[in-house]
Amino acid sequence: MSAEDRTIVSRFTMEVATALGAAAIGALVIYGANEHSIGWGDAGPEPGYVPFWLGLIIVVASLAVLVQTLVQRVGAGDSFMTREQGKRIAAFAIPVALFVPVSLFLGLYVATAIYLLATTTLQGKFPLVKAIPIAIGAPVFMFVLFERWFQTPLLKGPLENALGLY
Amino acid sequence: MFDNVPLLLHGFEIALSWHHVALMIGGVLLGILVGVLPGLGAPNGVTLLLPLTFSMDPVSAIILLTSMYWGALFGGSTTSILFNIPGEPSSVATTFDGHPMAKNGQATEALTYAFMSAGFGAMVGVIVITLLSSAVADFALKFSSPEFFAVYLLAFASFVGLGGGNPFKTIVSLTLGLAFATVGQDTISGSLRLTFGFDELLRGISFLVAVIGLFGLGELVLTMEEGLRFNAVASRISPRKVFQTIAKMPRYWFALLRGSLIGVWMGVTPGGPTAASFMSYGVARRFSRRSANFGKGEPEGVVAPETADHAAGSSAMLPMLALGIPGSATAAVMLGGLMIWGLTPGPTLFVERPDFVWGLIASMYLGNVVAVVLVLATVPLFAAILRIPFAVVAPLIVSVCFIGVWTVASAEFDLWLVLAFGVIGYLFKKLEYPIAPLVLAMVLGDKAEDAFRQSMLMSGGSLGVFFSNPLVGTLTAIALILLAWPIVAMILGRRRAGVAAVAAAHAERSPS
Numbered sequence: 001m002s003a004e005d006r007t008i009v010s011r012f013t014m015e016v017a018t019a020l021g022a023a024a025i026g027a028l029v030i031y032g033a034n035e036h037s038i039g040w041g042d043a044g045p046e047p048g049y050v051p052f053w054l055g056l057i058i059v060v061a062s063l064a065v066l067v068q069t070l071v072q073r074v075g076a077g078d079s080f081m082t083r084e085q086g087k088r089i090a091a092f093a094i095p096v097a098l099f100v101p102v103s104l105f106l107g108l109y110v111a112t113a114i115y116l117l118a119t120t121t122l123q124g125k126f127p128l129v130k131a132i133p134i135a136i137g138a139p140v141f142m143f144v145l146f147e148r149w150f151q152t153p154l155l156k157g158p159l160e161n162a163l164g165l166y
Numbered sequence: 167m168f169d170n171v172p173l174l175l176h177g178f179e180i181a182l183s184w185h186h187v188a189l190m191i192g193g194v195l196l197g198i199l200v201g202v203l204p205g206l207g208a209p210n211g212v213t214l215l216l217p218l219t220f221s222m223d224p225v226s227a228i229i230l231l232t233s234m235y236w237g238a239l240f241g242g243s244t245t246s247i248l249f250n251i252p253g254e255p256s257s258v259a260t261t262f263d264g265h266p267m268a269k270n271g272q273a274t275e276a277l278t279y280a281f282m283s284a285g286f287g288a289m290v291g292v293i294v295i296t297l298l299s300s301a302v303a304d305f306a307l308k309f310s311s312p313e314f315f316a317v318y319l320l321a322f323a324s325f326v327g328l329g330g331g332n333p334f335k336t337i338v339s340l341t342l343g344l345a346f347a348t349v350g351q352d353t354i355s356g357s358l359r360l361t362f363g364f365d366e367l368l369r370g371i372s373f374l375v376a377v378i379g380l381f382g383l384g385e386l387v388l389t390m391e392e393g394l395r396f397n398a399v400a401s402r403i404s405p406r407k408v409f410q411t412i413a414k415m416p417r418y419w420f421a422l423l424r425g426s427l428i429g430v431w432m433g434v435t436p437g438g439p440t441a442a443s444f445m446s447y448g449v450a451r452r453f454s455r456r457s458a459n460f461g462k463g464e465p466e467g468v469v470a471p472e473t474a475d476h477a478a479g480s481s482a483m484l485p486m487l488a489l490g491i492p493g494s495a496t497a498a499v500m501l502g503g504l505m506i507w508g509l510t511p512g513p514t515l516f517v518e519r520p521d522f523v524w525g526l527i528a529s530m531y532l533g534n535v536v537a538v539v540l541v542l543a544t545v546p547l548f549a550a551i552l553r554i555p556f557a558v559v560a561p562l563i564v565s566v567c568f569i570g571v572w573t574v575a576s577a578e579f580d581l582w583l584v585l586a587f588g589v590i591g592y593l594f595k596k597l598e599y600p601i602a603p604l605v606l607a608m609v610l611g612d613k614a615e616d617a618f619r620q621s622m623l624m625s626g627g628s629l630g631v632f633f634s635n636p637l638v639g640t641l642t643a644i645a646l647i648l649l650a651w652p653i654v655a656m657i658l659g660r661r662r663a664g665v666a667a668v669a670a671a672h673a674e675r676s677p678s
Contacts, residue, residue, distance in 0.1 A: 100581045
């Protein structure tokens with residue numbers, strides 16, 4: 001087995017982590033529901049009633065998944081992610097996550113251009129001659145499509161302001 | 167039943183305008199594109215297009231979206247057969263025999279079998295809708311809040327009881343969706359729920375953002391993780407072979423009928439197209455005279471799942487139209503669209519907007535014919551698109567997803583939210599938590615809660631209202647049985663396993 005095929009996270013670990021995460025969301029829902037009356041008033045359930053019970057069901061069901069996982073050792077020997085897969089996911093997901101803060105500062109069009117340029121050259125190993133037309137062409141096409149045809153303004157940043165594009 | 171014919175003819179008048187036929191062609195082409203590209207499926211594609219229809223008239227909008235749905239269902243089969251990569255979850259079963267056929271040099275035959283049987287299945291689904299929908303709607307017009315709540319409960323319960331997989335995971339997914347739906351301003355009391363003081367949560371969590379994250383980003387991560395490689399087989403279509411294959415279709419009449427029946431059943435109940443295609447494939451393999459040939463390129467192994475897939479996809483529109491309950495994740499998104507366009511899904515739609523209902527049904531006949539023709543004609547084009555490196559295609563899909571999220575409500579917070587849903591989608595897919603119940607619950611959550619609380623207002627807080635007449639009592643009882651079903655099955659299964667273990671031990675001791 002090469003280093004790239006080695007499991008870095010087992011399925012068992014992720015089953016446990018996800019069940020605990022779901023239970024935590026359930027607990028948060030219960031906490032949020034408690035800001036309102038969770039009881040049964042004259043007119044049937046109060047505003048907090050439905051979220052409270054939903055939160056409780058989430059907690060109970062995810063704990064049931066947890067118990068099942070622990071008792072039956074679900075996926076104990078199975079791989080959730082190998083080193084190779086982890087690298088691929090990181091290479092894809094990190095730029096995606098960066099897209100959001102960048103687009104909040106520079107607008108969606110500029111963020112798209114930067115993102116496309118970075119991914120096609122660094123990951124797709126595209127030469128700049130091919131990458132630059134894609135990175136500029138796609139946002140320009142989107143601009144015409146959304147701002148002109150659909151009359152749906154997208155998030156803009158300093159560049160559009162400087163160019164006076166609204 | 168046949169009173170619907172004049173209504174349907176009027177529907178054809180609406181659907182056959184130039185404007186609508188153009189929308190159909192555009193929708194089908196976009197749909198095929200969405201279906202062909204992995205990581206961009208029908209629910210996500212329809213979601214991305216939905217905000218752009220907010221300003222359209224509802225009839226045009228629904229024709230565009232449903233045509234896209236048909237296109238996506240067809241497109242998913244193309245990649246299954248040519249590349250062994252299902253473009254849609256519901257076309258996974260098509261890879262089993264479709265790709266071997268293509269590798270044996272029968273790509274044209276496999277594609278023709280797939281598209282023709284898909285078209286057949288879809289037609290059966292639409293005919294069922296034509297004949298039954300107004301009867302179901304008439305029946306449902308007698309419903310009041312308790313009946314509606316019981317029907318919602320039944321829809322939720324059938325995921326747990328019939329969905330297969332781990333019932334606890336289904337419940338987690340379903341109740342998370344319901345909880346997300348309660349975020350924001352409460353429609354009855356006006357109080358702000360689960361906002362935790364964040365102004366961004368006042369509007370609630372949009373199911374459109376959730377779908378783009380769960381199905382779009384989540385699926386892309388999975389696709390990237392597997393290190394996608396397209397190994398295409400030759401994809402030239404020879405028209406003569408197409409007609410020769412069509413002439414052989416009647417041989418598979420039984421597989422077509424059986425697949426349609428399975429599909430219609432799974433579509434009307436919220437089983438959905440994916441479950442239908444697997445079930446139809448499994449049944450065909452077990453009962454076929456040529457079951458030994460399955461998995462090696464048997465045409466019946468293409469016909470069976472494709473027929474069921476499309477029969478389920480189209481008949482999923484029946485409960486959506488007549489009851490306001492979608493039979494698949496994509497239908498759930500469309501139902502959300504109906505509400506955004508200002509229509510009330512459910513039986514009253516048949517009375518208030520017959521032009522909408524029958525225009526839509528007529529467009530389903532036309533749209534599927536258009537889709538079969540277009541998908542056959544464009545196979546080389548879309549096969550060429552898949553030769554573009556995925557390192558370019560995937561970032562483009564990501565950009566489209568983010569822009570789609572922005573067009574939902576122009577909210578910066580939603581851009582962060584879609585990332586969170588992407589993570590949930592990836593984890594859930596990999597750990598086999600079903601995603602469709604979560605989406606369905608997010609769309610129906612508010613309506614279900616309103617129905618529940620209105621029922622409680624009617625009864626003065628007594629749960630007995632859900633058993634107050636035979637109709638609502640039956641619905642509630644079936645729902646409760648379905649909820650309890652996994653536990654019953656577990657006990658029965660354990661006993662059966664126990665019996666088998668004893669028998670096995672016995673057999674070991676006394677070898678015959």
